[in-house]
Amino acid sequence: xxxxxxxxxxxxxxxxxxxxxxxxxxxxxxxHLDVCPECRASLRLAEAxxxxxxxxxxxxxxxxxxxxxxxxxxxxxxxPPAPAxxxxxxxIRVPPDVLLAAERHKRWAxxxxxxxxxxxxxxxxxxxxxxxxxxxxxxPLHTHKGTELVCVLKGAYKDRGRVYYPGDFAENDEEVxxxxxxxRDGECVCLIAADHDLVPRNLVARxxxxxxxx
Amino acid sequence: MNAIAIDYGEYQRGGWAxxxxxxxxxxxxxxxxxxxxMIGAIxxxxxxxxFAALFGHFAPRVKSYMLRLGxxxxxxxxxxxxxxxxxxxxxxxxxxxKAAASTWIFTIARNLRIDAARRDxxxxxxxxxVSDAPDPEPTPDAILAASQSEARIRTALxxxxxxxxxxxxxSFFSDKPHSEIxxxxxxxxxxxxxxxxLAMGRLRDLLGDLA
Numbered sequence: 001x002x003x004x005x006x007x008x009x010x011x012x013x014x015x016x017x018x019x020x021x022x023x024x025x026x027x028x029x030x031x032h033l034d035v036c037p038e039c040r041a042s043l044r045l046a047e048a049x050x051x052x053x054x055x056x057x058x059x060x061x062x063x064x065x066x067x068x069x070x071x072x073x074x075x076x077x078x079x080p081p082a083p084a085x086x087x088x089x090x091x092i093r094v095p096p097d098v099l100l101a102a103e104r105h106k107r108w109a110x111x112x113x114x115x116x117x118x119x120x121x122x123x124x125x126x127x128x129x130x131x132x133x134x135x136x137x138x139x140p141l142h143t144h145k146g147t148e149l150v151c152v153l154k155g156a157y158k159d160r161g162r163v164y165y166p167g168d169f170a171e172n173d174e175e176v177x178x179x180x181x182x183x184r185d186g187e188c189v190c191l192i193a194a195d196h197d198l199v200p201r202n203l204v205a206r207x208x209x210x211x212x213x214x
Numbered sequence: 215m216n217a218i219a220i221d222y223g224e225y226q227r228g229g230w231a232x233x234x235x236x237x238x239x240x241x242x243x244x245x246x247x248x249x250x251x252m253i254g255a256i257x258x259x260x261x262x263x264x265f266a267a268l269f270g271h272f273a274p275r276v277k278s279y280m281l282r283l284g285x286x287x288x289x290x291x292x293x294x295x296x297x298x299x300x301x302x303x304x305x306x307x308x309x310x311x312k313a314a315a316s317t318w319i320f321t322i323a324r325n326l327r328i329d330a331a332r333r334d335x336x337x338x339x340x341x342x343x344v345s346d347a348p349d350p351e352p353t354p355d356a357i358l359a360a361s362q363s364e365a366r367i368r369t370a371l372x373x374x375x376x377x378x379x380x381x382x383x384x385s386f387f388s389d390k391p392h393s394e395i396x397x398x399x400x401x402x403x404x405x406x407x408x409x410x411x412l413a414m415g416r417l418r419d420l421l422g423d424l425a
Binding site for chain 1: 260262265266269270273274275276277278279281282283290291294295298299302303312313314316317318319320321323324325327328332363364367368371382383385386387388389390391392407410411414417418421
């Protein structure tokens with residue numbers, strides 16, 4: 001696979017580096033970072049800044065037996081690795097929890113369209129989910145409340161004149177009203193994070209929304 | 215702090231206790247290299263003396279970082295412990311050609327804090343890291359460059375205009391969105407964002423071969 005050509009903003013990468021990105025948005029960004037050496041270099045720079053800042057902090061006082069406690073914990077068995085589902089054919093690499101969601105929570109939402117919820121923030125309602133769409137199918141016209149982050153895991157879709165391939169990243173805000181269409185070559189799977197539900201812009205979308213629930 | 219110094223004593227025979235100081239001062243030719251070597255010693259032969267030395271240096275700073283992010287002192291201490299334990303367990307995955315020890319430890323601490331925040335809200339997925347993702351061409355000088363990066367970044371941070379350095383610092387010691395940071399500083403969001411962008415762009419220019 002060639003390197004992706006559509007990238008997240010520097011702001012998002014910085015938010016990820018400083019640990020301020022909402023969980024689901026972080027997952028979408030990581031999927032892109034994993035296949036994008038260019039954005040990983042930006043991330044590494046931001047993380048190096050974080051490392052240097054922390055290294056320069058005034059040390060806090062630890063409990064009197066802190067080191068002894070740590071030494072005593074060295075030989076405890078490590079926590080078990082995160083459970084993961086199998087990686088489906090032709091997907092770019094994604095974190096284990098995404099694979100798990102794909103395996104456990106996949107449901108058909110409409111003919112040729114499946115959804116698998118991945119994360120949901122109880123406090124804000126922000127969520128992330130996998131969306132699989134069959135060849136040639138278009139998502140009904142809609143816009144967004146807040147912003148939506150998308151990373152293509154498999155296949156390709158066309159949106160407003162551009163084609164998004166595996167690893168490509170899109171950031172769609174309230175200004176964007178669109179009707180992305182999957183190319184005819186095969187199924188397209190995306191990992192998506194959204195602050196809010198979609199805002200349907202036509203009847204088909206409005207009728208579909210209760211079923212798709214995205 | 216005294217207690218740590220005493221605990222340290224028994225590990226001094228390992229030879230590490232005298233070494234971190236040289237790199238902390240940033241005076242050595244490859245500052246930070248000492249810490250990277252210690253992580254290497256943990257990976258190679260579960261070197262407890264190296265661990266104790268790393269703990270003595272980093273645990274108090276990680277705790278300080280957690281406190282700044284608003285963690286209760288007991289949680290901050292526990293996260294500092296967990297961070298250094300993760301250093302012990304993951305030592306073999308540390309790649310000194312990709313990151314300075316301080317950078318690597320920062321990412322571990324950051325991820326553990328995100329995990330802790332999530333446990334708090336009773337949602338369940340662990341945060342992994344992208345830093346083990348394969349990179350195409352590691353350059354021969356990469357290890358030296360990465361180990362020097364911390365000192366170079368410090369120098370570069372000092373060279374930033376104060377108002378840019380301030381927003382960089384505030385954004386790393388807060389997990390708030392930039393809009394809230396802007397409110398605290400009584401500045402328009404656009405100003406905060408543009409200062410950050412300028413600062414990161416400058417750091418990138420100064421540290422070109424790091425990225």
